[in-house]
Amino acid sequence: MNTLVKRFSSKFVTQYTRWLIYVVVVSLCSTGTIALPNKTQSTHFKQPVMQLQMQNNNEPKFTKVIFNNTKTMRKFAISFHHALLEINYRSLYAIADLSINEQKKLDDLNISYQDAEEWSGRYWRFQEQLKQKNAGKQLAGIVGFECYATVEETLQQGLDLSVAYPTLSEWIDIGDSWKKDNNKGGYDLMVLKITNQYMSEEKPKLFIHSSMHAREYAPAALTLEFAHRLLEDYNTDADTRWLVDHHEIHILFHMNPDGRKIAETAVLQRKNTNENHCSTGKVGVDLNRNFAYFWNYIDDGFSSSGNECSEIFRGISAESEPETQGVSNYIRTLFADARGDLEDDAAPETTSGMHLDIHSYSELVLWPYGHSSQPSPNDSGFVALGNKLAWFNNYTPQQSFGLYPTDGTSDDVSYGELGIAALTFELGTSFFQDCSVYNNTIKPDNLKALYYSAKASAMPYLLPKGPEVSLISLNGSETGITVSQGTNINLISTLKTNQTKLSESGRTILKAEFSIDAPIWLQSSIKTEITGNDGNLTSEIETFDITIDTSNLSSGEHILYVRGYNQNQQVGVPSAVFINIGENNSPTPSLVFTCTNLSCNYDASGSSDSDGNITNYLWDFNGEETSTSISGSINFASASNKTINLTITDDSNNTAASALVITVTEPALIEESSSSGGGTINFFTIILLMLFRLKTHKK
């Protein structure tokens, strides 16, 4: 062991041992095993008290790193992901658990830092509270973080989904965790494969794994939610339908379940739990330095480490860990090799398939290379794809080269070896992310990014260069419609080229097209241009329309696909809605009309349509005035019986009407009374005198 490594490891061991003693003493005290003595107690308690006080002053100290720009901060976040405890882009600082060598590295890079004393004290107190709350919990969610399923809950939900949707999903064992592999308990590595098994064509594949680093709570919850959406929305959402019918989506929720079990008790476990390495300190191997191809490519101690107690310990050989073996071999069975063996050999732009590795945190979307500052030979595709994904989750997109290289990461096998588009998300702002932030921001934003990934997985280097469909409206409905055969449908669709973090000039929409039933990307599908437009295609956002004749559509469900091209003839991903040909239910009008003298209020907002939406309201006020508003008010010129007609139209062009007659009166005159010497005002108010109510259905 050379002196550098010795200093490196002894620092970690010392830190960890001190911390362990501290935790043991504090937890013993808190559970009542050792009573905290007061002055009247006997002297033999003095020893632990002194030790406790000493440890309180000697807990591991974290480092506050101070920046003068966010660009350097993001590079720091990539390189020091393993050491990061907090990052605050607004206030330009990060808190990290840095070794002496890593601090020296910052000196070399002219980045300033100081002891994070106050932060450290607060942090250890918080961790201790969490550990106590989580003690003994197995199956009831993570205490304080109930939005994140435990390992057991996640595995149960994956199994339950595969049982509930047997033709759309399969629960596959792709390998073992280290503990399972060594007969010490542990877990199978389980993948939920989602695809319609009745459709047996060759399909584009998206492979996602999450929470490879055990302490990263949000990633596994996000991918589990994605699986729920794909299966539970299959019957109601047309995009979900075609994605599951014509794509394979493979999700490994927990890539490091052994480590996660430790992290569920609020310990910041990153690596797997391979006890052959640093068993009394920071145990295990960093799985994200253990992948082959670029494993230990740059032997600088920073890209990955040979020190067993380092958070970036690379393992004794490439794919030495069962978790890395399981994932690597699964990737090799999913994807064919699309790339030559040289670093500069590009995969063809038409390469199908995509690999996502979901981590937290730092709000980044990253792509290869990470072992070199040189862009990969597929950089133009990665830039287009990464910038699009980052638009959906509102993160910062960039190549995964930070302040210095990293090697042995998960994209080594998928991109490095095979040329498959491989990206990493760094979700959110914390390892133990607050549930409200996860539920309100991280989950919804990143589900959009995952849906886009699935759509783009057919040609991830090319499709992101084209536009997306942001609106499909059929007779005014954006959620699909039911019409009787032969009814004309008015299709309106909006396309956008600007849903990207890239700022480029001159990207305009060239055209939009639709197909029905046959997926629009198939050569055999009948594609019809959506010709209606304002005529000058000069914008990043264009709206097109066309009337579709449904005479040739059989009764039952159909899917309408739309996609578009930009000015460079680059096609984007499709979007779809359902068209149902069948008996359409008429809408139900609700007519409310109330008057005070000649002033009247009208309101049709209680109207409804059981199989669609109401797209038009038409009021006729006794032939004196009309309105197309849902509600409002009018003033009649004179009193009389007034006939009020309301006609509503639904998205299948089906109409229904309602009417009433109301007596409208002049305001009463002010009566003079000599006996009282004053005036009284007497108003007659007639509210809703409904003489008769007509309801007619046309069509």
Ligand SMILES: [Zn+2]
């Ligand atoms: Zn990570």
